[in-house]
Amino acid sequence: MLAQCRALAAKGQVHLAFPERLGGGDNPGANLAGFEELVAADPSLQIKAGVQWGLFASAILHLGDEEQQDRLLPAAMDLSVPGAFAMTETGHGSDVASVATTATYDPATEEFVLHTPFRAAWKDYLGNAAVHATAATVFAQLVTGGVNHGVHCFYVPIRTTGEDGRAGEFLPGIGGEDDGQKGGLNGVDNGRLHFDHVRVPRRDLLSRYGSVDADGTYSSPIDSPGRRFFTMLGSLVQGRVSLDGAASNAAKIGLQIAVTYGNQRRQFTGASATDEVVILDYGTHRRRLIPAIAEAYATHFAHDRLLDLFHTVFSGEEDTPETREDLETTAAALKASSTRFALDTLQETREACGGAGFLTENRITSLHADMDVYATFEGDNTVLLQLVGKRLLSDYAKELKGATPGGMARYVVDRAASAALHRTPLKRAAQAFADQGSARRAAGHLRETDTQRALLTDRVDTMVEELATALRPAQKAAPVEAARIFDAHQAELVEAAKAHADLLRWEAFTQALTQIEDSGTREVLTRVRDLFGLTLVERNLAWYLINGRLSGQRARTVTSYIERLLVRLRPHAQDLVDAWGFGPEHLRAKIASGAEAERQDEARAYYRELRASGDAPVSEKSQKKAQAKVGASRR
Amino acid sequence: MLAQCRALAAKGQVHLAFPERLGGGDNPGANLAGFEELVAADPSLQIKAGVQWGLFASAILHLGDEEQQDRLLPAAMDLSVPGAFAMTETGHGSDVASVATTATYDPATEEFVLHTPFRAAWKDYLGNAAVHATAATVFAQLVTGGVNHGVHCFYVPIRTTGEDGRAGEFLPGIGGEDDGQKGGLNGVDNGRLHFDHVRVPRRDLLSRYGSVDADGTYSSPIDSPGRRFFTMLGSLVQGRVSLDGAASNAAKIGLQIAVTYGNQRRQFTGASATDEVVILDYGTHRRRLIPAIAEAYATHFAHDRLLDLFHTVFSGEEDTPETREDLETTAAALKASSTRFALDTLQETREACGGAGFLTENRITSLHADMDVYATFEGDNTVLLQLVGKRLLSDYAKELKGATPGGMARYVVDRAASAALHRTPLKRAAQAFADQGSARRAAGHLRETDTQRALLTDRVDTMVEELATALRPAQKAAPVEAARIFDAHQAELVEAAKAHADLLRWEAFTQALTQIEDSGTREVLTRVRDLFGLTLVERNLAWYLINGRLSGQRARTVTSYIERLLVRLRPHAQDLVDAWGFGPEHLRAKIASGAEAERQDEARAYYRELRASGDAPVSEKSQKKAQAKVGASRR
Known part of the structure; x- marks a missing residue:
């Protein structure tokens, strides 16, 4: 895996995000766009490369000053120093602000003393740390003059480098161990690190957002410790953006394999006495795979928008606190939804391929195993969704105060306009009345872009408002009671965030439709978008019913319209997955190679010839019928 | 793995199902009850043992006559002949009736000629076949005198046996290959087999349900080829019964690990400034794990009932076509629901344990990988649910004709009585009226056993009726149109079958409550049952709303009542999972060993001492506040 990383370094693709003066491309968007495709090669390669260039080198780039970049980046970029990104501790996963490792400044020697106070403070799960890393960017509480200035990042050599360039022994004061085997991603050497009063030169505190003078005086361009912390962690967002893209790709690969197989595999005879049915022609199979194709398209288009936004911010084109916040919230929402989608889809496609899906040669189980951890690393999905939910609440509060709605609203252009539609019970009654006896009209209505937008937008708005x-009583309550109130609504907060992510994906899909020039393509993809929109409504049908947004009768038409869409989209299923552009070299799955079609054709040809030869044995059943006839005619 | 199987053979536990005259115990129920616990040791061991004694030896037991049992069983039982069960073909998974391997009788030599006509007819995915098997029970179309009598089973030696007892080379005419690496269960040597005109002595056709005289005359105690086929396949039901138990155990193990960890792991401070919150105290975490505990209990009790039914039939206590059919349908319904539940639960528990859940040392990912294939082997879940759905339809048809309802109904005693309750829209209006302003009353109502039963039963009945x-028009339609109609309702058929399985599990749980003597235990478990019942209602809330079974207001109370139950059950979570009786030797997960609590205690003690010492650094934020105060007082 390290050798493959060296090949990537030699090609320079992984340097696109770095400064031109150091041989990079100053092009963060292009870098991520390439990086997230690595998942098709091997998720372990992607993560191993992500650790080196997306985390370790990136920390130097984003948290170091120019002198530190010039001094430390070249070796990180060309992989002569493989590095670990030592943030997470065994005792603290998503709660980075609470890491327990300390870096206490000693003015006598102008060094920081890096120390691990107890077992739970071991740095844990660090890629490269078990074997390859010779240095690490270590996050620790910076203490100087008796004051804790919060989490900062330090550049720390951790192992000797042999003449062959390989990592040698741990340096004095540093220890660690391998995390051992994992459920997947075993091409990455995750490990643990701990520090026993390790001395770090003053200038190896990465100093862009905070530095310490020789005498121990702390200074920072950002006055608020809270804002400083979030700014330093801000560069981590690129990990989430790229995981969103990688998850989208993994789901697509699973779907392309399962749809290809589903179009070739035959099982059970249907109407015909001799021909077995291609399994994608079964109603249950369509239901398993085609809505997932629609969701993969939505995920794809939403990711495209996110990547644009990322580039806008990270290239400096429009790097403001608002766009940063917007980027972080959107990345959190989409990473959480796409990694969930990828896992669910890989599981479904594995099962849809039956036992063949379970063979490693058919790729899906390995992808599932590797992607499994994407749901909890780079921000646990549940924690991310809570962040999104909180942002939705603060946007709502700002709107109430008459302030301009946050940048988020750019995704949801006519949110206010559509939202008013479904507020009154009157509307509900009117709709129930209008629907009577006209399921077709109701379905027609559901096909309209505005109806779908109104339903999805209204749900987010209403949930946030509720x-x-x-949560209002929590503002004035004592801490314990406030925590209880918040906890009681945590599940709803997460639901609102999911609904928001759904809306983002639907809007991105809808906007993408306007870019399609070929009318046939646009027509099919509009149906795919409708399928996605209605699948979202169907998933939350109880909400729409309880809140009077859909009458019982219209709710029924949601499912029946989905069924009709599935039948209409069925003939396009293969084209829809092939359009993603993964070739056999990316899929690398035997069952998607045409082998199944060959086997089926051979079997069918055998039976055809046997029937034609007249040598085919008759079945006992038809023999008995014939005997019965003969018996009857003799009587 | 073979050595471990030899240890099992030596203990005799795996012989319980076999005849006493051959050293067995004639006790099929006890045998399965023990067998399904093997999953805690290692799912691969379970499946490897299942292949040998549950499939290979079982085929000889159930399909052979007494002479064949006496001749062939001892070596299968003591593992001196490791065997494969060669039924599935590459081209035919769940559709066993269509296997393409032929066994054509040759009266000249009194042998069958076993032949694989094309690649898709290779026997595939057979445990023991890749390495260890020296014989196989092979399923093939029996042809004699130009008539195909359908699928029968043949005993066929496939490899030489060395002096050390190990499998040697393939015998002449037999070939095969290893299936290669799989997504899990890699302790089982799955492989493929094919036959090139292999000669099998006439007396090695396992002859209980069909035999051929020397001159080629076929005879069978069962006249109808269809019924004969299903009777022969009937013994397979024990695989499904045991997978239901194994899946239930795997889910429990995952839950016990995750709940133990969730009770020790702390993350983020809540109301307290210093103490971090145990993650199971978070609303989202309760939601992830506690409903799954309830479902595990339901799955457990339902499996107990199934095991009873299995023993009743297989011990011969009550072996009738009706009880057999009942057993098969119930096993299909429960196997499909419990394997789905196990996979979902293992995924959820893995994520609930964060990165720690992804480490192999914590067991959950391996269990998930191994259990993955349980969803599609021994009958693909989707296919099984269709069988269940068809049975529900035929029971319904019988009831309409005034016949006694099938044995199934014994599980659903007062189905007819409760069903009438919620049929009319009038009822709906009355309920909406009665509910006004009284959410508490509505919740009280939902807690009642009869209400839950009525809601669950009514859903099954109504879905089946609809x-x-x-489907009625399909009876008179042309084949193509009939197939289209059936296909259009396939998804609903599967949904109805799932609803039926849910009801079975709920009824089993409810019945189990009556057996609990300790009133405290009964009270807690009744709440657990309520949680399960209401979770089922919540999952299908849209259905209840659309069909007028719940008013919008009462539907809201379903979720809020669930939330209240979760809070009340939270303190019992650990007891509930510990009650399943898995000790550390079964869990074998580091995070469930107390290691996490130790780490957390050490960290908290460290900070306590630091605070007490007065040496703790102050935070920048409080320093700034203090400076601001000093500045203000100086003015």
Whole structure:
């Protein structure tokens, strides 16, 4: 895996995000766009490369000053120093602000003393740390003059480098161990590190957002410790953006394999006495795979938008606190939804391929195993969704105060306009009335872009509004009671965030439709978008019913319209997955290679010839019928 | 793995199901009850043992006559002949009736000629076949005198046996290959077999349900080829019964690990400034794990009932076509629901344990990988649910004709009585009226056993009735149109079968409550049952709303009542999972060993001492506040 990383370094693709003066491309968007495709080669390669260039070198780039970049980046970029990104501790996963490792400044020697106070403070799960890393960017509480200035990042050599360039022994004061085997991603050497009063030169505190003078005086361009912390962690967002893209790709690969197989595999005879049915022609199989194709398209288009936004911010084109916040919230929402989607889809496609899906040669189980951890690393999905939910609440509060709605609203252009539509019970009654006896009309209505937008937008708005109301008493309550109130609504907060992510994906899909020039393509993809929109409505049908947004009768038409869409999209299923552009070299799955079609054709040809030869044995059943006839005619 | 199987053979536990005259115990129920616990040791061991004694030796037991049992069983039982069960073909998974391997009788030599006509007819995925098997029970179309009598089973030596007892080379005419690496269960040597005109002595056709005289005359105690086929396949049901138990155990193990960890792992401070919160105290975490505990209990009790039924039939206590059919349908319904539940739960528990859940040392990912294939082997879940759905339809048809309802109904005693309750829209209006302003009363109502039963039963009945009506036109339609109609309702058929399985599990749980003597235990478990019942209602809330079974207001109370139950059950979570009786030797997960609590205690003690010492650094934030105060007082 390290050798493959060296090949990537030699090609320079992984240097695109770095400064031109150091041989990079100053092009963060292009870098991520390439990086997230690595998942098709091997998720372990992607993560191993992500650790080196997306985390370790990136920390030097984003948290170091120019002198530190010039001094430390070249070796990180060309992989002569493989590095670990030592943030997470055994005792603290998503709660980075609470890491327990300390870096206490000693003015006598102008060094920081890096120390691990107890077992739970071991740095844990660090890629490269078990074997290859010779240095690490270590996050620790910076203490100087008796004051804790919060989490900062330090550049720390951790192992000797042999003449062959390989990592040698741990340096004095540093220890660690291998994390051992994992459920997947075993091409990455995750490990643990701990520090026993390790001395770090003053200038190896990465100093862009905080530095310490020789005498121990702390200074920072950002006055608020809270804002400083979030700014330093801000560069981590690129990990989430790229995981969103990688998850989208993994789901697509699973779907392309399963749809290809589903179009070739035959099982059970249907209407015909001799021909077995291609399994994608079964109603249950369509239901398993085609809505997932629609969701993969939505995930794809939403990721495209996210990547644009990322590039806008990280290239400096429009790097403001608002766009940063917007990027972080959107990345959190989409990473959480796409990694969930990828896992669910890989599981479904594995099962849809039956036992063949379970063979490693058919790739899906390995992808599932590797992607499994994407749901909890680079921010646990549940924690991320809570962040998104909180942002939705604060946007709502700002709107109430008459402030301009946050940048988020750019995704949801006519949110305010559509939202008013479904507020009154009157509307509900009117709809129930209008629907009577006209399921077709109701379905027609559901096909309209505005109806779908109104349904999806309204749900987010209403959930946020209800949450804000429910949480209001917490503002004036004692801490224990406030925590209880918040906890009681945590599940709803997460639901609102999911609904928001759904809306983002639907809007991105809808906007993408306007870019399609070929009318046939646009027509099919509009149906695919409708399928996605209605699948979202169907998933939350109870909400729409309880809140009077859909009458019982219209709710029924949601499912029946989905069924009709599935039948209409069925003939396009193969084209829809092939359009993603993964070739056999990316899929690398035997069952998607045409082998199944060959086997089926051979079997069918055998039976055809046997029937034609007249040598085919008759079945006992038809023999008995014939005997019965003969018996009857003799009587 | 073979050595471990030899240890099992030496202990005799795996012989319980076999005849006493051959050293067995004639006790099929006890045998399965023990067998399904093997999953805690290692799912590969379970499946490897299942292949040898549950499939290979079982085929000889159930399909052979007494002479064949006496001749062939001892070596299968003591593992001196490791065997494969060669039924599945590459081209035919769940559709066993269509296997393409032929066994054509040759009266000249009194032998069958076993032949694989094309690649898709290779026997595939056979445990023991890749390495260890020296014989196989092979399923093939029996042809004699130009008539195909359908699938029968043949005993066929496939490899030489060395002096050390190990499998040697393939015998002449037999070939095969290893299936290669799989997504899990890699302790089982799955492989493929094919036959090139292999000669099998006439008396090695396992002859209980069909035999051929020397001159080629076929005879069978079962006249109908269809019924004969299903009777022969009937013994396979024990695989499904045991997988139901194994899946239930795997889910429990995952839950016990995750709940133990969730009770020790702390993350983020809540109301307290210093103490981090145990993660199971978070609302989202309760939601992830506690409903799954309830479902595990339901799955457990339902499996107990199934095991009873299995023993009743297989011990011969009550072996009738009706009880057999009942057993097969119930096993299909429960196997499909419990394997799905196990996979979902293992995924959820893995994520609930964060990165720690992804480490192999914590067991969950391996269990998930191994259990993955349980969803599609021994009958693909989707296919099984269709069988269940068809049975529900035929029971419904029988009831309409005034016949006694099938044995199934014994599980659903007062189905007819409760079903009438919620049929009319009038009822709906009355309920909406009664509910006004009284959410508490509505919740009280939902807690009642009869209400839950009525809601769950009514859903099954109504779905089946609607399906029967929708499918009626297919009876008179041309084959193509009939197939289209059936296909259009396939998804609903599967849904109805799932609803039926849910009801079975709920009824089993409810019945189990009556057996609990300790009133405290009964009270807690009744709440657990309520949680399970209401979780089922919540999952299908849209259905209840659309069909007027719940008003919008009462539907809201379903979720809020679940939330209240979760809070009340939270303190019992650990007891509930510990009650399943898995000790550290079964869990074998580091994070469930107390290591996490130790780490957390050490960290908290460290900070406590630091605070007490007065040496703790102050935070920048409080320093700034203090400076601001000093500055203000100086003014």
